[in-house]
Amino acid sequence: MPKDDGISIRPAGPPRIALVGNPNCGKTALFNALTGARQKVANYAGVTVERKEGLFVSPGGTRVKVIDLPGTYSLRARSPDEEVTRDVVLGRRADEEVPEAIVCVVDATRLRLNLRLVLEMKKLGRPVILALNMMDEAESQGIAVDAAELSAALGMPVVPTVAIRKDGIQPLLDQIDRTLQVAKSEGLAPKSAPCGWSEPSARDLRDYHVEVETILAQAVGRPSRPHLATRRIDRVLLQPAAGLAILLMLLFLMFQAVFSWARLPMELIDGGLSAVKAAIDAGMADGPLKSLITDGIIGGVGSVVIFLPQILVLFLFIQILEDSGYMARAAFLLDKMMGGVGLHGRAFIPLLSSFACAVPGIMAARTIENRTDRIATIMIAPLMTCSARLPVYTLIIAAFIPQRQVLGGWVGLPGLVLFALYAAGILSGLLIAFILKRTVLTGAREPLLMELPAYRLPRPRNVLLGLYERARAFLVRAGTTIFALMVVIWALASFPAAPEGATLPAIDYSVAGMIGHFLEPLLAPIGFNWEIAVALVPGMAAREVAVGVLGTVYALSDSGDAMRHSLAGLLAHSWSLPTALSFLTWYVFAPQCIATLSVVRRELNSYWWPTAMFFGLTSLAYGASFATFRVATALIGE
Amino acid sequence: MRTETEMAMSAGVSLGALRKGAQAEIIALDESAAVTTLDVGELERRLIEMGLVEGARIEILHEGFPRRDPIAVLVGDSTIALRRAEANAVMVRRLKD
Numbered sequence: 073m074p075k076d077d078g079i080s081i082r083p084a085g086p087p088r089i090a091l092v093g094n095p096n097c098g099k100t101a102l103f104n105a106l107t108g109a110r111q112k113v114a115n116y117a118g119v120t121v122e123r124k125e126g127l128f129v130s131p132g133g134t135r136v137k138v139i140d141l142p143g144t145y146s147l148r149a150r151s152p153d154e155e156v157t158r159d160v161v162l163g164r165r166a167d168e169e170v171p172e173a174i175v176c177v178v179d180a181t182r183l184r185l186n187l188r189l190v191l192e193m194k195k196l197g198r199p200v201i202l203a204l205n206m207m208d209e210a211e212s213q214g215i216a217v218d219a220a221e222l223s224a225a226l227g228m229p230v231v232p233t234v235a236i237r238k239d240g241i242q243p244l245l246d247q248i249d250r251t252l253q254v255a256k257s258e259g260l261a262p263k264s265a266p267c268g269w270s271e272p273s274a275r276d277l278r279d280y281h282v283e284v285e286t287i288l289a290q291a292v293g294r295p296s297r298p299h300l301a302t303r304r305i306d307r308v309l310l311q312p313a314a315g316l317a318i319l320l321m322l323l324f325l326m327f328q329a330v331f332s333w334a335r336l337p338m339e340l341i342d343g344g345l346s347a348v349k350a351a352i353d354a355g356m357a358d359g360p361l362k363s364l365i366t367d368g369i370i371g372g373v374g375s376v377v378i379f380l381p382q383i384l385v386l387f388l389f390i391q392i393l394e395d396s397g398y399m400a401r402a403a404f405l406l407d408k409m410m411g412g413v414g415l416h417g418r419a420f421i422p423l424l425s426s427f428a429c430a431v432p433g434i435m436a437a438r439t440i441e442n443r444t445d446r447i448a449t450i451m452i453a454p455l456m457t458c459s460a461r462l463p464v465y466t467l468i469i470a471a472f473i474p475q476r477q478v479l480g481g482w483v484g485l486p487g488l489v490l491f492a493l494y495a496a497g498i499l500s501g502l503l504i505a506f507i508l509k510r511t512v513l514t515g516a517r518e519p520l521l522m523e524l525p526a527y528r529l530p531r532p533r534n535v536l537l538g539l540y541e542r543a544r545a546f547l548v549r550a551g552t553t554i555f556a557l558m559v560v561i562w563a564l565a566s567f568p569a570a571p572e573g574a575t576l577p578a579i580d581y582s583v584a585g586m587i588g589h590f591l592e593p594l595l596a597p598i599g600f601n602w603e604i605a606v607a608l609v610p611g612m613a614a615r616e617v618a619v620g621v622l623g624t625v626y627a628l629s630d631s632g633d634a635m636r637h638s639l640a641g642l643l644a645h646s647w648s649l650p651t652a653l654s655f656l657t658w659y660v661f662a663p664q665c666i667a668t669l670s671v672v673r674r675e676l677n678s679y680w681w682p683t684a685m686f687f688g689l690t691s692l693a694y695g696a697s698f699a700t701f702r703v704a705t706a707l708i709g710e
Numbered sequence: 711m712r713t714e715t716e717m718a719m720s721a722g723v724s725l726g727a728l729r730k731g732a733q734a735e736i737i738a739l740d741e742s743a744a745v746t747t748l749d750v751g752e753l754e755r756r757l758i759e760m761g762l763v764e765g766a767r768i769e770i771l772h773e774g775f776p777r778r779d780p781i782a783v784l785v786g787d788s789t790i791a792l793r794r795a796e797a798n799a800v801m802v803r804r805l806k807d
Contacts (some may be wrong), residue, residue, distance in 0.1 A: 145759045184786040185761050274739075274751060277758040302789075303771070310782065312775035404782065404791045408774050411793075517747055519796045520780050521756055524789040 368562030414509030
């Protein structure tokens with residue numbers, strides 16, 4: 073290889089270091105401590121793996137880029153995340169320069185498992201610095217790690233750190249400076265060993281283990297003891313049946329909080345959007361532009377953004393559960409039950425998130441390593457009743473279900489119907505997962521094999537940074553693709569405009585109206601009238617939009633709560649009970665949400681799956697509504 | 711001191727068959743004893759990567775529900791959760807039940 077190759081491929085930009093480590097080693101906390109708020113999150117091209125990059129200025133005055141690579145136990149990549157880590161450190165990715173140096177982060181309390189990856193990293197022939205993290209916990213557990221001995225045994229600089237308290241960050245920065253200095257001078261005449269890494273065989277892995285044991289014997293004075301507090305907590309939380317009950321209770325509380333804490337901010341957003349709408353209404357002349365802004369943009373994107381408070385509350389809980397170490401326990405507790413329908417224990421977080429909104433739920437499915445498991449989870453996510461369906465459910469229930477006490481006066485009939493609608497979604501979702509996993513999505517059942525990390529108190533700073541990241545990702549989705557799709561749906565519902573002296577509502581003359589009228593005969597067998605058919609098209613923007621459209625179609629002049637109230641009264645007179653029940657059933661299954669379909673397309677990088685989802689769920693909705701309508705008609709008459 | 715019968719009895723026991731509280735030492739990994747759809751050699755490597763390797767001392771800390779599956783195993787300084795189906799590939803010598 074010509075010597076000057078080493079120089080020509082070096083970018084002119086700042087030097088970069090990569091953070092590599094096992095999951096739960098405090099790598100993200102270290103990344104936050106190094107870079108503070110100067111972080112940029114994007115996606116690696118072609119895969120839905122987050123690329124986290126930050127920037128800091130070293131004590132020597134060098135601007136250094138830090139890349140936080142996905143956590144892994146090995147460079148033998150098993151998931152898209154781990155492939156990114158492997159490819160970046162091996163310099164195989166075209167969109168990412170090879171880092172000048174690697175900072176290996178290890179949990180000092182679990183060196184036996186963590187050091188194996190360090191040995192693998194050493195094989196790369198690049199400068200490696202070891203950040204011996206969580207030293208405080210190691211000390212309190214009586215583990216005496218001799219950093220100097222460890223450094224000598226590993227042949228690399230070792231810096232003890234406590235990332236969550238920002239301890240040891242200064243020495244680490246100094247060490248990065250020194251390492252980069254050496255790397256820079258060697259960059260002119262590359263001296264570092266050539267890459268000696270190749271995918272380890274079982275034999276190699278055993279050799280690594282023997283080496284780790286030798287190093288531990290040399291550098292760790294007292295043998296480690298298991299984390300006692302964790303064992304005590306787990307004795308309660310991981311009891312077979314009681315542990316599951318505690319988990320379900322926790323989920324119930326979380327669910328309650330999502331709805332109760334988010335109510336006020338949601339009303340504020342709603343009020344704010346209405347105020348902006350009213351201001352534009354008053355200040356602008358009528359015309360297509362005004363309609364685009366108020367109905368298309370504010371109405372459309374607003375109807376998704378309004379769920380941000382719920383999503384934030386949900387994410388707050390998820391982040392705390394993750395940071396505390398409970399999330400792995402939840403997957404452990406649910407693995408057998410989820411496995412009954414062929415899903416991985418990890419599928420429950422995406423499914424849980426989907427009760428707020430399927431969009432973040434589908435995005436959360438990234439943590440599932442196996443692709444078929446991930447697809448199955450994503451495909452049933454829209455069947456978890458998202459909160460956009462609630463306005464529709466409450467409208468119909470208020471109009472048709474009498475306030476009667478059932479089950480000995482303990483439960484109100486409306487509440488029972490609402491519960492039945494949620495349960496119908498969950499049960500059919502599990503059933504579909506079961507069928508999918510046995511037909512099209514067969515293949516390797518991913519082993520569970522996961523570490524249960526020690527419990528830790530979540531740090532507010534890291535929780536907030538994580539929360540911010542998730543919220544940002546959601547808003548970016550709402551602001552780009554979803555925004556564009558909303559405008560398309562608005563255009564369908566607005567053009568062509570109603571002619572002069574039109575007697576029917578304007579939507580009747582639009583393309584959406586025409587589609588509705590065209591669909592009407594198709595929907596007649598399931599008891600839908602043309603008003604419902606027309607409302608379904610703009611309802612694709614977001615499920616609850618259908619409520620507003622029904623108000624428009626029935627030409628109600630009120631708006632907001634007053635409209636909903638009078639609409640309920642009107643529907644009670646103009647729809648039969650079988651029609652109402654059929655409509656509710658339709659909403660349990662129908663994939664009436666363009667945002668969900670677009671996220672599925674992007675996350676799975678395929679048009680096939682969202683198409684299959686649309687037609688599959690629509691047929692299911694049609695079949696279920698047909699059955700509901702016919703049975704109800706037979707039982708109670710038209 | 712173990713008698714020969716005890717040794718014989720404890721030989722060939724798999725981690726997948728142990729109950730909560732059992733302590734053992736790993737003596738071999740045998741993929742063919744487990745039900746897996748992974749590629750040949752893959753399960754063995756994953757087990758080693760999680761520290762389930764010959765010579766390691768293990769203790770079963772927790773069992774899942776229902777059917778006592780999966781299990782949480784203390785291996786060295788880490789706790790690893792795995793299903794019994796895969797734990798069957800780990801051959802152990804019982805130290806304490």
